[in-house]
Amino acid sequence: MTAPISPATAAALPEQTVRTLDKAERGERLNAAEIESLYSLPLPEVAGVANALRLMRRDPDTVTFLIDRNINYTNVCNVGCNFCAFYRTKRQKDSYTLDYQEISAKIVELEEVGGTRILLQGGVNPELGLDYYTGLLRHVKANHPTIRIDAFSPEEVLFMEKNFGMDLDTLLDTLIDAGLDGLPGAGGEILEDDVRARAAPARIRSEDWFRIIDAAQRKGLYTIATMVIGFGETFAQRTSHLLKIREQQDKATRDYGGNGFSGFAMWTLQTEHTRLHGKAPGATAHEYLQQLSVARIALDNFVNIQASWPAQGFKVAQAALYYGANDLGSTMLEENVVSAAGGGGRHKATVRELVRIAVDAGFTPAIRNSRFEIIAWPDVQAELGRHASNPEEARAVGAAG
Ligand code: SF4
Numbered sequence: 001m002t003a004p005i006s007p008a009t010a011a012a013l014p015e016q017t018v019r020t021l022d023k024a025e026r027g028e029r030l031n032a033a034e035i036e037s038l039y040s041l042p043l044p045e046v047a048g049v050a051n052a053l054r055l056m057r058r059d060p061d062t063v064t065f066l067i068d069r070n071i072n073y074t075n076v077c078n079v080g081c082n083f084c085a086f087y088r089t090k091r092q093k094d095s096y097t098l099d100y101q102e103i104s105a106k107i108v109e110l111e112e113v114g115g116t117r118i119l120l121q122g123g124v125n126p127e128l129g130l131d132y133y134t135g136l137l138r139h140v141k142a143n144h145p146t147i148r149i150d151a152f153s154p155e156e157v158l159f160m161e162k163n164f165g166m167d168l169d170t171l172l173d174t175l176i177d178a179g180l181d182g183l184p185g186a187g188g189e190i191l192e193d194d195v196r197a198r199a200a201p202a203r204i205r206s207e208d209w210f211r212i213i214d215a216a217q218r219k220g221l222y223t224i225a226t227m228v229i230g231f232g233e234t235f236a237q238r239t240s241h242l243l244k245i246r247e248q249q250d251k252a253t254r255d256y257g258g259n260g261f262s263g264f265a266m267w268t269l270q271t272e273h274t275r276l277h278g279k280a281p282g283a284t285a286h287e288y289l290q291q292l293s294v295a296r297i298a299l300d301n302f303v304n305i306q307a308s309w310p311a312q313g314f315k316v317a318q319a320a321l322y323y324g325a326n327d328l329g330s331t332m333l334e335e336n337v338v339s340a341a342g343g344g345g346r347h348k349a350t351v352r353e354l355v356r357i358a359v360d361a362g363f364t365p366a367i368r369n370s371r372f373e374i375i376a377w378p379d380v381q382a383e384l385g386r387h388a389s390n391p392e393e394a395r396a397v398g399a400a401g
Contacts, residue, residue: 065330067351071119148181150181227242285319292320308320331354364380
């Protein structure tokens, strides 16, 4: 591996800083103070180490993505997060709850483009009974047997526990029996309760988020770790968030046969049409890439780190592939939550678009499942009119993607 720090640069950095970057590049674990110090370093130095680690931890030539669909089964929610422009009260005219046939129609569209997974999440809708959730899972499994169901954030699970008076183990067993394959790690944001209390007073607290994720991992369910920056949180709070996730990953690796988080997804807060608009700073592309690099270095027990195109757009997501990310997330087909509050102006991606991002950045694109296992290699020639190994060839043919 090429040392990312030139002798001239190293000479200009404090000795302790150089030691921290060297330590990280050797793959050694950084402590809280060392991680926090990364935020004060020049981004190219941090990114160089993050990219070197990414190349070591996952096939250096390959960038993966998933063909899936987000389905938000209801936008009725009684949590009322200040950063959310997606939710409605049940009295609002544009509130909705999808029936099973409407959800099936969306899955058929996913099947037509070769998709393998739905990400099924919604608001906390007090009108829905347990039967709606279990019936929905059974309906999807019966009618779409090749589709994997990753569903319900810890917030929704917490609601079900309370509303249906079930203990967590019984609830998860009931959902798994009905067809649940995974529990997305949405709602992580910053897992520090004073940040959460300001952004969303009724939001699930960090202790419950980890309690539910831990039980899901113990039961063999898929999970990913998430992070959102831009609430005005401090670097110490971001560091603490990363350390808590790293600790949970250690626990799952040790106690649950390695069934920890399959990956890490991080994006920037979007505030348009929300009560936080003008009150929370959000985060620039630079801050996003900095945070991504720090996460790659801090999370030494993670293989897969996603780039975020819904919040940052395709161009920054492409750059992120050199700041520690090895994955482009998924096609989504309809992203409703981040895009309702602004974002990169995108709520879906085509296979062709994600192939083009990967190829033009110099990688070979691969289609994965939600466990990050490669299941297919897209035909780059068919998608773009050129080969993965020669991205400059016939650029005009693929230039419209
Ligand atoms: S983020 Fe989720 S829990 Fe919060 S208001 Fe929006 S839909 Fe409800």
